[in-house]
Amino acid sequence: MRTWTFPARVERQGEDDFVAAFPDIPEIATGGGSLKEALANAEDALEEAVLEYLAAGRLVPSPRAAREGEHDVVLAPVTAARAALANVMRERNITNVALAARLGKSEGAIRRLTDGSANVKIDTVIDVMKALGGRAILSDDAA
Numbered sequence: 001m002r003t004w005t006f007p008a009r010v011e012r013q014g015e016d017d018f019v020a021a022f023p024d025i026p027e028i029a030t031g032g033g034s035l036k037e038a039l040a041n042a043e044d045a046l047e048e049a050v051l052e053y054l055a056a057g058r059l060v061p062s063p064r065a066a067r068e069g070e071h072d073v074v075l076a077p078v079t080a081a082r083a084a085l086a087n088v089m090r091e092r093n094i095t096n097v098a099l100a101a102r103l104g105k106s107e108g109a110i111r112r113l114t115d116g117s118a119n120v121k122i123d124t125v126i127d128v129m130k131a132l133g134g135r136a137i138l139s140d141d142a143a
Contacts (some may be wrong), residue, residue: 002030004063004074004075004077004080004084005063005065005066005072005073005075005076006022006061006063006064006072006073006075007022007023007024007064007065007066007067007070007071007072007073008020008022008024008027008028008039008042008046008048008063008070008071008072008073009021009023009070009071010035010038010039010042010068010071011033012035016033016034016130017033018031018033018034018035018037018038019038020032020038020041020042020045020071020101022042022046022049022073022139023070024061024063024064025046025053025061026053027049027051028044028045028046028072029045029081030044032043039071039073039133042071042073043073043074043075043143044079045077046073046075047075047079048077050075050079050083050116051073051079052116053083053116053134054082054083054086054114054115054116055115055116055117057115059072059086059090060083060086063075063087065080077122078108078120078121078122078125081122081125081126081129081136082113082114082116082120082125084129084134084136085113085114085129085132085134086114087126088129088132088134089114089132092132094132095113096110096114099128099131099132102131103131104127109111110128111136113125116118124135
């Protein structure tokens with residue numbers, strides 16, 4: 001199962017200065033006045049970076065679990081679903097036009113799901129993923 005969390009390294013730069021960076025998405029650097037704040041800002045920065053990857057048509061790096069000294073940062077579910085859909089389409093060489101024809105939708109409707117440019121509902125993304133033979137799993141690792 002692919003969990004959409006990305007590892008972040010947080011370094012303390014000073015008493016009230018923490019910097020968070022993602023080894024797998026080098027464009028991200030953010031921080032905060034505490035570890036908690038830096039990690040909260042890292043969640044926002046991660047989502048924005050992934051949406052930028054989608055807008056640019058770039059493959060979103062595969063998520064991985066944090067290693068020692070790293071913190072897991074969870075990607076927002078709807079953004080994770082969009083990234084998963086875009087990655088599956090790229091892996092299977094399915095174009096927006098081909099998927100739209102297959103689903104009886106417009107190319108623009110599919111593009112909005114995969115390019116990160118517009119707000120979408122997660123159920124719409126999940127329905128399209130199901131049409132490709134995928135499924136969505138929301139997990140609570142604490143349970």
